[in-house]
Amino acid sequence: MELRAFGRTGLNLSALSLGTMRCLQSPETVAAVLERAIAVGINHVETARGYGNSEVFLGRAIAAGGWRDRLVLTTKFLPGTAAAELDRQIDDSLTRLRVDHLDCVAVHGVNRADHLQWLRGETGGVAALLRARDDGRIGHLGFSSHGPLDIVQGAIATDWVEFANLHYHYFWQRNAPAVTQARDRGLGIFIISPADKGGQLYAPPDRLRDLCAPLDPLAIAYRFLLARPEITTLSTGPATPTELDAMVATLGEQTGPLTADEQAAIARLEQQHRTALGSDACGQCFACLPCPEAINIPEVLRLRNLAIAYDMDAYGRYRYGMFENAGHWFPGRRGDRCTDCGDCLPRCPHNLDIPALLRDTHDRLHQTFGRRLWG
Ligand code: SF4
Ligand code: SF4
Structure with missing residues (x-):
């Protein structure tokens, strides 16, 4: 090696x-x-x-x-x-x-x-x-x-x-x-x-x-x-x-x-991301933070990006389930904590309807765990 x-x-x-x-x-x-x-x-x-x-x-x-x-x-x-x-x-x-x-x-x-x-x-x-x-x-x-x-x-x-x-x-x-x-x-x-x-x-x-x-x-x-x-x-x-x-x-x-084949695969991933998410894609700029409800907006919407673009729902459920369960190892709160206060909206350069996307992510990825997995 x-x-x-x-x-x-x-x-x-x-x-x-x-x-x-x-x-x-x-x-x-x-x-x-x-x-x-x-x-x-x-x-x-x-x-x-x-x-x-x-x-x-x-x-x-x-x-x-x-x-x-x-x-x-x-x-x-x-x-x-x-x-x-x-x-x-x-x-x-x-x-x-x-x-x-x-x-x-x-x-x-x-x-x-x-x-x-x-x-x-x-x-x-x-x-x-x-x-x-x-x-x-x-x-x-x-x-x-x-x-x-x-x-x-x-x-x-x-x-x-x-x-x-x-x-x-x-x-x-x-x-x-x-x-x-x-x-x-x-x-x-x-x-x-x-x-x-x-x-x-x-x-x-x-x-x-x-x-x-x-x-x-x-x-x-x-x-x-x-x-x-x-x-x-x-x-x-x-x-x-x-x-x-x-x-x-x-x-x-x-x-x-990276070889030509590797670059081509990454280009296909990027193209799929653009096509699948369209104007709803979160650009991961973090400009929306801080949220008064401590919602980890970029991470919630990253999981949504991956679920929609690549069907990475299982990964999304795994990570989404860590919000509010893993302390400082995975900080921030879940998407359904949004109160529609609107503070984040003028800060988003993509003009995303952040509260609606957070709720959509929660509906897609939230699941109830039978036990606490992260201390
Ligand atoms: S609208 Fe929702 S996500 Fe945006 S800052 Fe207010 S509580 Fe946070
Ligand atoms: S400001 Fe908008 S594009 Fe940037 S991370 Fe927040 S929601 Fe995503």
């Missing part, structure tokens, strides 16, 4: 990284997935203290396989933690992973203004990370974010940050300026969840599949990202070695700029 420079860290990471959230059924599954990942050339493994037994199972597998020297390990810690507690957590993760240093550590979920203040050292806790980097327990420091663009850009501008774990996908390009900013600052760029959060592209609807044919929609999504040399690596979350093999096969051998 292609190795790519991880910004100015000096590390070279495989184009696909192994995320360990979905293979945690047993230590044996983690070991089997990890063994397969190494066999196909993956050298970067990502975990977090918050991923259940992930660190423990990974540590056991790495030690048993003798694989430490073949892997770059990243784990993540939550922002807002006091320095003494964070120092204890760093030592605890070293023990759980059975290693004497963590190659990369990301501050996990810099999503709000108070998280950014913490990252900038305004509340003291981050000193523990910087100390651990100085004394060799940590190699490189970065952050991940699911937050708004201004928070992401503030985090990228933080002077000690060496890499950024970002959401940026063909179907969600809001963070494009952040990717450029990260590149210009020499940061390594790790893209979070291009298959799942990027559109549930492991199970694409027929219309999307037809528009991309003969290429696979997930292959287009991967290549859209990796055609940019500044994007180092993409997360994968296989539950089994077989799923990992399918992801690697989808990635293929192609490197470098």
Whole structure:
């Protein structure tokens, strides 16, 4: 598998990284997935203290396989933690992973203004990370974010940050300026969840599949990202070695700029978007915000765009169901909270009837969950 420079860290990471959230059924599954990942050339493994037994199972597998020297390990810690507690957590993760240093550590979920203040050292806790980097327990420091663009850009501008774990996908390009900013600052760029959060592209609807044919929609999504040399690596979350093999096969051998076939598939997607949505297309400019009811207007209407243009209703229901259920990991309220106050209307350059489109989206995508899925 292609190795790519991880910004100015000096590390070279495989184009696909192994995320360990979905293979945690047993230590044996983690070991089997990890063994397969190494066999196909993956050298970067990502975990977090918050991923259940992930660190423990990974540590056991790495030690048993003798694989430490073949892997770059990243784990993540939550922002807002006091320095003494964070120092204890760093030592605890070293023990759980059975290693004497963590190659990369990301501050996990810099999503709000108070998280950014913490990252900038305004509340003291981050000193523990910087100390651990100085004394060799940590190699490189970065952050991940699911937050708004201004928070992401503030985090990228933080002077000690060496890499950024970002959401940026063909179907969600809001963070494009952040990717450029990260590149210009020499940061390594790790893209979070291009298959799942990027559109549930492991199970694409027929219309999307037809528009991309003969290429696979997930292959287009991967290549859209990796055609940019500044994007180092993409997360994968296989539950089994077989799923990992399918992801690697989808990635293929192609490197470098988009091919003519890939560009043609993207042009068909764009044409379909224009044709299907006509004058109702939300242009994702975010000018309508803020809404006094805290409705995440652009995200609601993005899901509507995708459902109408590409039949991505299942993905739309999955993401729409996260509104008001996932806290700062997926902020904002549902479309049916609109009170028709009209504040957003003069701000929309496309003159969209936003309240009507929000209600239409709610009717299309709302479903009742039997249990709460996101804490
Ligand atoms: S009209 Fe609805 S969506 Fe627009 S600002 Fe008012 S409450 Fe928010
Ligand atoms: S201002 Fe209009 S086009 Fe822009 S994000 Fe809001 S609804 Fe979409």
